[in-house]
Amino acid sequence: MKKISISIAMMAFFTLAIAFTSCKSKVSDADVKTAVETALKADPMAVNTMVSVEKGVATISGECKDDACKTHCADLVKGIKGVKEVVNNCTVTPPVVNSTDDALTMGLTDALKDNPGVTGSVDMGKIVLKGEIAKAKWAALKQMLDKLTPKGYNLDGLTIK
C-alpha cells in the first residue's frame, strides 16, 4: 500500500514539475498580449491601437495619425519579449484640423445673419449659441456651422421652437 501511494505522489510531482517547466520555457499568448497592451497604452502615439496575439504573432490594429506613428507602433511591439512577428493593420487617420477662432467668428457671423433670434460667439474653438430658433432653421444652420469644423458647441442657452 505504502509503495503505491509513494509512486502516486511521485507521479503527481513529476507531472507538476513538467507542467511548470513547460510554462517557464514559453511565454503564453495571453501574457504577451498583456505586455503589448501595457506598452501600447503607455505610449501616447499608440493609445488608439489594439492587439491580438496568436502563437507569438502580434496583430496590431487601430488608428495612427501618420505613417511614422504606424511604424513606431510596430517597432514598439517588435521589442516586446515573446513577440515573434508583428502584423501591422493600423490605419493612418490624420487628425482633425479645427478652424482658428478668427475664421470661426467670420463664418459664424455670416451664418447667423439670417437668424436674428440667435446670438453667437466663439470660445477656445467652441461655438457658443444663445437664443431661440425654429427647428428647420436650426438644422440648416447646424449643417453650415459644422462645415467650419469647430471644437464642438455650447448650446446651453439655445432653445429650439
Add this chain to the structure above:
Amino acid sequence: MVLQNKYNELVTAATNSAVANLQVREQEGILYIDGEAPTGAVKDMLWSVYDKIDPNFLSGDLVMNINVIATAPVTKAKVTTERSNLNIRKGPGTDQPIVGKAAHHEIVTVVSQTSEQWWLIRTVDNEEGYAYAQYLTPELES
C-alpha cells in the same frame, strides 16, 4: 471611444449607405464624421439619424460634415432662399458690400465653389459676385 458608441448607429448607417471617404475621428471629447454621400437623400437620412440619437443636435459633441458627392461639376444652381432675394456680394463675407441680388427661385450660373460657405455666381443680368452657399441648390444638367 465613448462618443463612437453613442453615435454607432449613425456611423453604421453611413457605412451601409456607401458614404465615400468616410472618416470617423474622436478628438478632445468631440466626434468628427466626414464623408461624401452618394445622394442628397442619403445626407438627409444621416442628419435624421443624428437627430434621433441626439434630439435637436443639442449635445454639441458631434461635428458632421457630409457633402453630396459631385458626379459632374456644378454649373447651375437654384436660389433656394425662404422667400427673399439672395444678396450677391463683392467678396466672400457678410461684411462685404452687396453688388446685386438674385431672385428667389432664379437659376444662376455657378462660376466657382470658392469655399463651403461662399460660391461665386453670375445672374442672367450678368451680375457677378459671392452668395451664401446654404441658399443655392445645385441644378442637375439636363
